Amino acid sequence: MLKFLSGVLLALGMVAGPCAQAASVLFLNPGTTKEAFWVSYSQFMQAAARDLGMDLRIQYSDRVPENIIKQAREALQGHNRPDYLVFVNEQSVAPEVLRLAQGSGVKLFLVNNALTVDQVKLLGARPDKYPDWIGSLVPNDEEGGYLMLKELIRLHPPVAPGQMIDLLAFSGLKVTPSAQLREKGMRRALAEHPQVRLRQLVYGGWTRQRAYEQAKLLFTRYPQTSLVWAANDEMAFGVMQAYVESGGVPGKDALFGAINNSPAALQALLDNRLSVLLGGHFTLGGWALVELHDYDQGVDISQYGGRDRQLPLLQPINRAQAKQLLALGSARNFGVDFHKLSAKGRPASYRYPFSLQILMH
Known part of the structure; x- marks a missing residue:
């Protein structure tokens, strides 16, 4: 009987073997x-x-x-x-x-x-x-933050000696490593370009609405802003909305950079509203x-x-x-x-x- 049972179990094992669970x-x-x-x-x-x-x-x-x-x-x-x-x-x-x-x-x-x-x-x-x-x-979050600002500065029209380029930066959440690293990269690029002046860095919490509300105040405070660095696409879209409402044209009066290749961000790049886009992660x-x-x-x-x-x-x-x-x-x-x-x-x-x-x- 035991021999029979072990034979059955062996056969069942053989059947179950190849059908290993995913x-x-x-x-x-x-x-x-x-x-x-x-x-x-x-x-x-x-x-x-x-x-x-x-x-x-x-x-x-x-x-x-x-x-x-x-x-x-x-x-x-x-x-x-x-x-x-x-x-x-x-x-x-x-x-x-x-x-x-x-x-x-x-x-x-x-x-x-x-x-x-x-x-x-x-x-x-x-x-x-x-x-x-x-x-x-x-x-490569730190490098991503660095490359975005470097490319924005490269695309910006040259300014006369002694003139400054005003930059606004929108980071994600203070306690998120990717936000910290992207910001660190942005500051590394900033250190290489003394003609660029970071007017303010704010934490938009990765969201469109929060960045929109922050940008409405910031564009009033810093009307000469001509570069915008955003740690993701959602915040970039919120900032753009505020910029349009203030009478500016994204891609013309100010250059916008963002991270994430969402369909909307890819389309914004094709429409020249976004000047720099990084993605792939x-x-x-x-x-x-x-x-x-x-x-x-x-x-x-x-x-x-x-x-x-x-x-x-x-x-x-x-x-x-x-x-x-x-x-x-x-x-x-x-x-x-x-x-x-x-x-x-x-x-x-x-x-x-x-x-x-x-x-x-």
């Missing part, structure tokens, strides 16, 4: 379903999950850090735990998520905002202390899934580019690329074969080729 991933999206950036971010992840045969769920936190913590607690301590939790260190929530994850068996992956220097010191964030934290992917979640898929298959992802990586995704988008990216919005899987990017079975010299160029055929 790896389950939960992404805690810090944004809202109305933000073009975070929606396109989710869509790119969904395309990757479909291609790679992964079970992806996405929860939005509507930019409320308490929601992220609550969602993380439910995912990490509830009954229906995912294999992988992908999250963003938005408003510095990462230490609490790492704490909640201890002993859960859920593997963690950070995207977009890694730990700040202070958090690393505080946590003593060594891989052996958090064995379930398997990696992170972040964009909406792909980070999709690239993270390629790495998680490989990890799940037993690949040592640290061999192919490092456990924690910064990708040079933020780059100025020209008008030809803007047209290509707009057309991609309607293409299934964004025209990317995610399987082809896998490191499985690759030589040790292989490096994940994650970049915006993969989308540009």
Whole structure:
């Protein structure tokens, strides 16, 4: 009888073997379903999950850090735990998520905002202390902030010796690493151009409405403003609205720069309302899934580019690329074969080729 049962179990095991369950991933999206950036971010992840045969769920936190913590607690301590939790260190929530994850068996992956220097010191964030934290992917935020201002200054008409160029800057949230880094890059560019005077930097909270309200006051206070640096597209659109209401023409009387390649931002670049646009980091979640898929298959992802990586995704988008990216919005899987990017079975010299160029055929 026992022999029979073990034979049946063996047969069942053989049947169940090849039908291994798809790896389950939960992404805690810090944004809202109305933000073009975070929606396109989710869509790119969904395309990757479909291609790679992964079970992806996405929860939005509507930019409320308490929601992220609550969602993380439910995912990490509830009954229906995912294999992988992908999250963003938005408003510095990462230490609490790492704490909640201890002993859960859920593997963690950070995207977009890694730990700040202070958090690393505080946590003593060594891989052996958090064995379930398997990696992170972040964009080149500091360089992005720097490149945007450099390009805006390059495009600005020359001024007479002794004359100043007035700049207004709109950053995101003070406690978000990406905002801090973009601002740091902007200040690095500013230091190289003494003819540019930063009139004021304000925190628009990444939102159109807040930036609009701030800009209405600032354009009255600084009517000579001819450069506007905005850390994302939503804020740039709010500032533009205020500028138009004050009688100015974006792209002519003042040059605007922004980050994020939402369809509206790409169109604004084509219409010359935006003079400088950087983008490409909406792909980070999709690239993270390629790495998680490989990890799940037993690949040592640290061999192919490092456990924690910064990708040079933020780059100025020209008008030809803007047209290509707009057309991609309607293409299934964004025209990317995610399987082809896998490191499985690759030589040790292989490096994940994650970049915006993969989308540009």
